[in-house]
Amino acid sequence: xxxxxxxxxxxxxxxxxxxxxxxxxxxxxxxxxxxxxxxxxxxxxxxxxxxxxxxxxxxxxxxxxxxxxxxxxxxxxxxxxxxxxxxxxxxxxxxxxxxxxxxxxxxxxxxxxxxxxxxxxxxxxxxxxxxxxxxxxxxxxxxxxxxxxxxxxxxxxxxxxxxxxxxxxxxxxxxxxxxxxxxxxxxxxxxxxxxxxxxxxxxxxxxxxxxxxxxxxxxxxxxxxxxxxxxxxxxxxxxxxxxxxx
Ligand code: FES
Numbered sequence: 001x002x003x004x005x006x007x008x009x010x011x012x013x014x015x016x017x018x019x020x021x022x023x024x025x026x027x028x029x030x031x032x033x034x035x036x037x038x039x040x041x042x043x044x045x046x047x048x049x050x051x052x053x054x055x056x057x058x059x060x061x062x063x064x065x066x067x068x069x070x071x072x073x074x075x076x077x078x079x080x081x082x083x084x085x086x087x088x089x090x091x092x093x094x095x096x097x098x099x100x101x102x103x104x105x106x107x108x109x110x111x112x113x114x115x116x117x118x119x120x121x122x123x124x125x126x127x128x129x130x131x132x133x134x135x136x137x138x139x140x141x142x143x144x145x146x147x148x149x150x151x152x153x154x155x156x157x158x159x160x161x162x163x164x165x166x167x168x169x170x171x172x173x174x175x176x177x178x179x180x181x182x183x184x185x186x187x188x189x190x191x192x193x194x195x196x197x198x199x200x201x202x203x204x205x206x207x208x209x210x211x212x213x214x215x216x217x218x219x220x221x222x223x224x225x226x227x228x229x230x231x232x233x234x235x236x237x238x239x240x241x242x243x244x245x246x
């Protein structure tokens with residue numbers, strides 16, 4: 001089996017009390033994922049290495065880490081696609097709980113700030129289904145993108161989150177857009193107001209880091225651009241409606 005060199009961030013106190021990189025060599029199979037390499041470390045030289053995972057098939061999002069400087073789902077990324085020298089670090093912009101595991105509270109707190117729950121229109125029966133046909137105008141307006149798995153990769157890669165911790169970030173704004181353009185939801189105006197504030201869409205500088213690292217191929221950058229346009233249209237709509245009412 002091929003040998004790889006893997007450096008992992010450990011939070012066990014170094015002499016200076018800061019997290020440090022620990023380097024080891026492990027044997028992994030040709031088809032090993034980065035998560036498999038972390039298991040090999042746990043079986044060998046680092047039995048107490050902390051990291052998160054759950055489904056191991058790229059569905060739950062819990063195994064996202066920074067590998068050689070880039071956010072990845074470690075269960076779905078093969079070692080041989082990255083190279084035989086790996087540097088694995090925890091997600092950025094989030095407090096580290098231990099080693100490679102982060103505390104996702106700030107990430108989900110940002111999510112909560114954009115009113116992420118679906119609020120059905122009053123005229124819809126809550127016990128019924130209201131599918132949107134895929135050949136309809138409403139479906140096109142949704143601009144369908146794959147389902148987000150809340151892995152936090154986009155939040156970690158976003159430079160604006162690093163600079164402005166109150167910024168809602170890519171995943172929360174993407175979620176807000178999905179609900180704002182959904183004709184079955186009634187909180188469009190309220191949500192638009194929330195995301196148009198200074199911690200919302202206009203904070204984004206369209207760097208595209210979130211789009212580049214999303215393991216699902218979602219483009220939060222595109223969603224945020226749409227949000228900006230919708231927020232501007234909404235202001236014009238309100239001004240015009242005041243003028244014509246007056
Ligand atoms: Fe679920 Fe990797 S363990 S996405």
